[in-house]
Amino acid sequence: MLRTCARCGLTFLFLVAAACGGQPPAATTAQAPAASGAAAAPAGPPLSTKNMAPVAGQEKTCAGPRAKTVDLDVIETKGIDLGMGTTFAAWTYNGHIPGPTIEACEGDTVTLNVHNKGTTSHGLDTHAFKIDARKYGPTAPGMTLKIEKAVDTPGVFMYHCAAGPVTDLHIKSGIHGAMIVYPRNEKLRPAREIVVVEDAVFGTRDAKGFIPGTDPAKAAKNDQLFSMFNGRIDNDPVRVNPGDLVRMYFVNIGPWVSAAHVIGTVLDAVYAGAPWVHGLQTVAVPSGSGAMLEFYIPEAGVFPFVDHDKLAFLPFGMALAFASEGVPGAAH
Numbered sequence: 001m002l003r004t005c006a007r008c009g010l011t012f013l014f015l016v017a018a019a020c021g022g023q024p025p026a027a028t029t030a031q032a033p034a035a036s037g038a039a040a041a042p043a044g045p046p047l048s049t050k051n052m053a054p055v056a057g058q059e060k061t062c063a064g065p066r067a068k069t070v071d072l073d074v075i076e077t078k079g080i081d082l083g084m085g086t087t088f089a090a091w092t093y094n095g096h097i098p099g100p101t102i103e104a105c106e107g108d109t110v111t112l113n114v115h116n117k118g119t120t121s122h123g124l125d126t127h128a129f130k131i132d133a134r135k136y137g138p139t140a141p142g143m144t145l146k147i148e149k150a151v152d153t154p155g156v157f158m159y160h161c162a163a164g165p166v167t168d169l170h171i172k173s174g175i176h177g178a179m180i181v182y183p184r185n186e187k188l189r190p191a192r193e194i195v196v197v198e199d200a201v202f203g204t205r206d207a208k209g210f211i212p213g214t215d216p217a218k219a220a221k222n223d224q225l226f227s228m229f230n231g232r233i234d235n236d237p238v239r240v241n242p243g244d245l246v247r248m249y250f251v252n253i254g255p256w257v258s259a260a261h262v263i264g265t266v267l268d269a270v271y272a273g274a275p276w277v278h279g280l281q282t283v284a285v286p287s288g289s290g291a292m293l294e295f296y297i298p299e300a301g302v303f304p305f306v307d308h309d310k311l312a313f314l315p316f317g318m319a320l321a322f323a324s325e326g327v328p329g330a331a332h
Contacts, residue, residue, distance in 0.1 A: 043190030043191055043192065043245075044192050044240075044241065044244060045192070046192065046193045046194065047192050047193065047194035047238050047239075047240070047246070048194065048238075049194070049196075049229070049230045049232065049235045049236070049238065049320070050083075050230070050232050050234075050235060050236065051096060051097065051098070051230045051231045051232050051235075052098070052101070052194070052195050052196070052197070052230045053100070053101070054193075054194075055101060055103060055180065055193050055194075055195060055249070056103055057103075057182075057193060058105070058182040058183075058187070058188050061103045061104065061105050061180075061182055062105035062106075062182055062184055064105075066105075066107060066108050066109060067108070067109045067111070068104055068108050068109070068110050068111070069110075069111040069112075069113065070100075070102050070110065070111070070112050070113070071113045071115065072093045072094060072099060072100070072112065072113070072114050072115065072124065073093065073094050073095070073115045073117050074091070074092070074093060074114060074115065074116045074117055074118045074122040074161070074175065075091075075092050075093075075094065075095045075117055075118065076089075076091045076092075076117075076118040076119060076120075077089060077090050077091070077092055077095060079210060080092070080095070080096070080097065080174075080231075082097075082201070082228065082231065082232060082233050082234075083232045083233045083234030083235075083317065084209075084233050084234050084316075084317060085209040086205060086209045086210075086211065086233065087209060087210050087211065088174070088201055088203070088210075088211040089210075089211065089212050089213045090173060090174035091118065091122075091161070091170060091173040091174050091175050092174045092175060093124075093175060093176075093177055096231065097174040097176075097199065097230075097231030098174075098176055098177040098178060098197040098199065098230065098231055098251075098253075099159070099175070099176065099177030100177060101177065101178050101179070101180065101195050101249075102126070102159065102177065102178070102179040102180070103179075103180050103182070104128070104151050104179070104180070104181050104182070105181070105182045105183075105184050106151065106152060106153075106154050106181055106182065106183050106184040106185075107150065107151070107152065107184055108150065108151055108181075109148065109149070109150045109151075110128075110129075110148070110149060110150075110151055111146065111147070111148040112124055112126070112145075112146070112147045112148070113144055113145070113146050114137070114139065114144065114145040114146075114147070115144050116139050116140065116141050116142065116143055116144070116145070117141075117142075118141055119141055120141065120163075121137070121138035121139060121140050121141070121163055121164075122137065122138055122139065122161050122162075122163055122170065122175065123136050123137020123138035123139055123145055123161060123162035123163055124136060124137060124145065124147060124159060124160070124161065124162055125159065125160055125161070125162040125167075126147075126157060126158075126159035126179050127157040127158050127159065127179075127288065127289075127290075128151050128153065128155070128157040128159070128179050128181050129147070129149040129151065130149070130152075130153075131147070131149045133162075135147055136162035137162050137163070138161075138162060138163045138164060151181045153181060154181050154182060154183035154184075154186075155180075155181055155271070155272070155273060155290065155291075155292075156178060156179075156180055156181075156249045156250060156251060156290030156291055156292055157178070157179045157180075157181065157251070157290055158176065158177075158178065158179070158251045158252075158253065158288050158289065158290060159176065159177050159178070159179050160175060160176040160177075160253070161175035161176070168219060168220075169214060169216055169219050171253065172200070172202050172214050172219045173213070173214040174199075174231070176197070176199065176253050177197065177251075178195050178197050178249060178251040178290065180195075180249050188247065189245065189294075190245070191244075191245040191246060191247035191294060192240060192244050192245065192246050192247070193246075193247045193248075193249065194238065194246065194247075194248050194249070195230075195248075195249045195250075195251075196229055196230060196248050196249070196250050196251075196305065196320060197229070197230055197231070197250075197251045197253060198227060198228075198229055198250070198251070198252045198253060198254075198258050198307060199227070199228060199231060199253040199254075200224035200225075200226065200227040200228065200253070200254070200255060201214075201224060201225045201226060201228070202214050202215055202218040202219040202223065202224050202225060203215045203218065203225055204225070205225065211225070222254070222255035222256065224255060226313055226316045226318070227307065227310050227313050227318055228313075228316075228317065228318055229305070229318065229320045230320075232317070233316055233317035233318070234317050235317070235320050235321075237302070237321040237322070237323035238320065238321065238322050238323065239323060239324075240297050240322050240323065240324045241297065241324050242297055242298070242299050242300050242324050243296070243297060244296070244297045244324070245268070245294060245295075245296055246294065246295055246296075246297065246322060247292060247293070247294050248292070248293040248294075248295075248305070249290070249292060250285060250290055250291050250292075250293050251289075251290040252285045252286065252287055252288070252289060252290065253287065253288075254287030254288065255287060256287060256309065256310075257284050257285065257286050257287065257309065258284070258285045258286075258287075258307045258309065258310075259282050259283075259284060259307055259308035259309040259310075260282065260283050260284075260285050260291070260293060260305070260307065260308075261281065261282040261283075261305070261306055261307070261308040262293075262295050262303050262304070262305050262306075262322070263303060263304045263305075263306060264298070264301065264302070264303040264304075265295050265296060265297070265298055265303055266279060266280070266281055266295065267279070267280040267281070267282075267283060267293055267294065267295050268294050268295050268296055269292075269294040270283050270291055270292065270293055270294070271291060271292040272285065272289070272290070272291035272292075282308050297322060297324050299324075300324050300325050301323075301324060302321050302322070302323045302324075303321070303322045303323075303324075304319040304320065304321045304322070305319065305320040305321075305322065306318065306319050306320075
């Protein structure tokens, strides 16, 4: 584990205290509408974390051209910042863990151009495509892989490197991301939206906090050093308001099944393939899968998103706190 355990063991408690100024806020209860969404809470701007940009969203994506093109660079980094004084010589799409969120609408034709700027062969497999697996690559250094397909199944999908027998090692080195296919004929209810990717690091941290790369033996055994959300172990609180409906586009890279849970509230609606399911305390999302998770912020306070099966990693920052203050409608 991290050598900074004594320091980072306070991270979760500090995050909760800092989110609301260190004092429990006065309860500001908001009545949640029915799961049908007939009286959905007003939407605010989309949400983000340090390593994850806001989404464009269903309305803008589905109103755009039905032919969408995305360019991705495979970059083998010398070290990216994971937080808490830790850096990792990761392999990535576009220099970040996770890669950029790919957004499309049901019926769109999506073209992915994967420019291999690495030193070994890389590719791309998106779980949103129904296509001959051989078209995912890999492709040699200095070459570009082009993949094109119409998407016809709405949902939240994992995409990752495709490198033949060493695909697992490449995924666990950081080459992965989330792809959203919005439904075209079902209007999602107004919500604050955020993308969260659960991933992990498989390596050894030196005295200076540097992880020189993925350890193949650890990767083969699913023996992660730590798990994290959106490639960080020090995410700031995500600011929301009492009464907000949050829609999380969640992907579990792995390892193992993620027991997705929000402390202090209930998952009002979950979509992991039709139909929607309502009123879940925790939902299982297997490695390589994704889901839309909707939940209300019931009152002022802190509501951490966790993997209930990996609570042992809480001291290492594996919690994403949704923090609200004040009264319904207050701006943050």
